[in-house]
Amino acid sequence: MHTLEELLAHWLPQQRWFAGKGSPITGVTLEAESVLVPGDPELRHLVVAVRQDSGVDRYQVLLGLRGGEELPDRLRHASLGGYTPGAGGSAGTGPVQVYDALHDAELTSALLAGLAAGADLGGLRLRHIAGVEIDTGHTSLVISGEQSNTSLMFGDAYVLKVFRRLWPGLNPDLELTSVLSERGSPYVARPFGWIEGSVAGTPTTCALLQQFLVSATDGWLLAATSVRDLYSTPDLPPGQAGGDFAGEAARLGAATAAVHRKLAEALPTGTVGDAELAELADSMNQRLTRAAASVPGLAPYTDGLRAAFKALTELDEPMPVQRVHGDYHLGQVVRTDAGWVLLDFEGEPAKPVPERTQLSNPLRDVAGMLRSFDYAARYQLVGHPYAEELAAPAREWAQHNRTAFCAGYAAAGGTDPMAHQAVLRAFEFDKAVYEVMYEAHNRPSWLGIPLSSIAALVG
Numbered sequence: 001m002h003t004l005e006e007l008l009a010h011w012l013p014q015q016r017w018f019a020g021k022g023s024p025i026t027g028v029t030l031e032a033e034s035v036l037v038p039g040d041p042e043l044r045h046l047v048v049a050v051r052q053d054s055g056v057d058r059y060q061v062l063l064g065l066r067g068g069e070e071l072p073d074r075l076r077h078a079s080l081g082g083y084t085p086g087a088g089g090s091a092g093t094g095p096v097q098v099y100d101a102l103h104d105a106e107l108t109s110a111l112l113a114g115l116a117a118g119a120d121l122g123g124l125r126l127r128h129i130a131g132v133e134i135d136t137g138h139t140s141l142v143i144s145g146e147q148s149n150t151s152l153m154f155g156d157a158y159v160l161k162v163f164r165r166l167w168p169g170l171n172p173d174l175e176l177t178s179v180l181s182e183r184g185s186p187y188v189a190r191p192f193g194w195i196e197g198s199v200a201g202t203p204t205t206c207a208l209l210q211q212f213l214v215s216a217t218d219g220w221l222l223a224a225t226s227v228r229d230l231y232s233t234p235d236l237p238p239g240q241a242g243g244d245f246a247g248e249a250a251r252l253g254a255a256t257a258a259v260h261r262k263l264a265e266a267l268p269t270g271t272v273g274d275a276e277l278a279e280l281a282d283s284m285n286q287r288l289t290r291a292a293a294s295v296p297g298l299a300p301y302t303d304g305l306r307a308a309f310k311a312l313t314e315l316d317e318p319m320p321v322q323r324v325h326g327d328y329h330l331g332q333v334v335r336t337d338a339g340w341v342l343l344d345f346e347g348e349p350a351k352p353v354p355e356r357t358q359l360s361n362p363l364r365d366v367a368g369m370l371r372s373f374d375y376a377a378r379y380q381l382v383g384h385p386y387a388e389e390l391a392a393p394a395r396e397w398a399q400h401n402r403t404a405f406c407a408g409y410a411a412a413g414g415t416d417p418m419a420h421q422a423v424l425r426a427f428e429f430d431k432a433v434y435e436v437m438y439e440a441h442n443r444p445s446w447l448g449i450p451l452s453s454i455a456a457l458v459g
């Protein structure tokens with residue numbers, strides 16, 4: 001029989017949201033453990049500290065425990081295995097089966113009920129926004145997808161995003177969606193509540209409850225459909241192919257500019273001069289050094305990339321900064337029947353929260369979305385029999401929608417991205433370097449996407 005720590009050490013690296021893939025786990029300790037719902041099944045909350053060569057990361061696990069030799073069929077896919085708990089458990093004294101409780105609607109209903117009641121459960125505080133009444137008559141389902149966290153849909157009413165990698169403090173997703181929603185922005189899903197725990201002695205956001213956008217379609221899926229249409233008529237310019245995305249891209253640009261403006265009105269802004277710009281270029285160079293050390297395919301392009309980062313230190317004027325989204329791409333935006341809505345203001349999940357909340361230039365987000373157009377245009381060519389023939393139409397699609405997005409952004413009052421090429425280029429390259437590391441660790445078959453963009457852009 002294994003210990004709980006051993007079960008976790010085996011299970012964690014298999015999870016999509018586990019950030020430390022590719023390097024062995026050298027130790028697992030339970031930094032915090034509390035029973036949220038006693039009985040059989042039991043709901044337990046864990047903060048798990050995972051030691052790897054790179055250091056120690058914390059993850060949040062909601063564990064279900066059921067007595068007996070086997071889990072019901074519906075939960076088997078979420079199993080970690082069997083173990084015999086020590087004192088303090090409530091699911092019996094014999095062996096129990098443990099599993100990812102987020103897949104068990106019988107247990108997650110306690111989270112929704114706790115949020116509705118403003119309850120304290122175990123070491124967690126479950127709270128709702130003042131004046132909001134939470135309807136507890138919904139059962140949960142895990143939203144499947146390539147995600148950094150785990151989100152549950154409660155019927156068609158709520159999404160509960162359970163953060164996986166925990167950083168002490170207020171999560172920027174809760175912070176920024178609250179700020180925008182309080183100021184009446186139609187471009188975010190309303191936050192309804194949150195779950196807070198304590199990590200390293202600091203009150204820490206563990207989960208965010210938001211309005212479920214019933215009519216939402218993922219921006220990534222919409223863009224992918226448009227690209228597929230173009231592939232079927234590769235001789236037509238993207239603007240004339242069925243399913244042209246440019247109108248949506250322009251509206252998305254306008255929504256992005258409106259969100260940036262609202263963030264600038266509500267939260268601190270500033271400008272950065274030579275010293276900070278040198279620091280920014282330096283941090284981009286450091287990220288490149290780390291990426292090049294683990295992905296040899298980057299080597300031919302490092303000089304070109306470094307030249308683009310250096311251009312940040314040669315700007316003629318100070319650079320305006322403010323709070324931004326920080327990890328902006330087509331998977332973070334949904335098209336509803338009322339227009340585009342921006343999700344997931346968490347920033348890059350791999351960065352510590354203090355870094356993610358630093359003020360930045362809004363063109364960082366613009367660059368993120370432009371990178372995403374490039375991804376959408378190229379990803380269907382991975383392993384495609386006509387990849388070579390379709391490469392040129394793919395480039396045209398990306399360019400066409402890039403132009404439309406930037407025009408929409410500028411027309412809605414955002415800084416004209418086309419007038420700030422050096423800044424835009426540096427952010428795009430930095431994002432592409434991040435993506436190289438991201439793909440190398442998470443989706444090696446997609447590594448060629450950011451690498452080939454870098455090759456094309458660096459020239």
Ligand SMILES: Nc1ncnc2c1ncn2[C@@H]1O[C@H](COP(=O)(O)OP(=O)(O)O)[C@@H](O)[C@H]1O
Binds near residue numbers: 159210332346
């Ligand atoms: N409020 C919502 N309404 C409808 N769908 C949502 C909502 N929030 C998230 N989603 C869906 O879940 C996906 C992942 O959500 P996201 O917040 O980006 O999680 P992660 O941080 O794990 O990437 C989104 O791409 C979207 O399709």
Ligand SMILES: O=P(O)(O)O[C@H]1O[C@H](CO)[C@@H](O[C@H]2O[C@H](CO)[C@@H](O)[C@H](O)[C@H]2O)[C@H](O)[C@H]1O
Binds near residue numbers: 146330344368371438
């Ligand atoms: O949405 P997350 O916060 O989990 O963001 C991470 O995963 C994204 C992939 O799901 C990743 O985005 C990259 O792939 C997208 C296509 O799947 C593409 O549209 C983006 O442009 C590209 O950066 C994101 O970088 C990562 O932080």
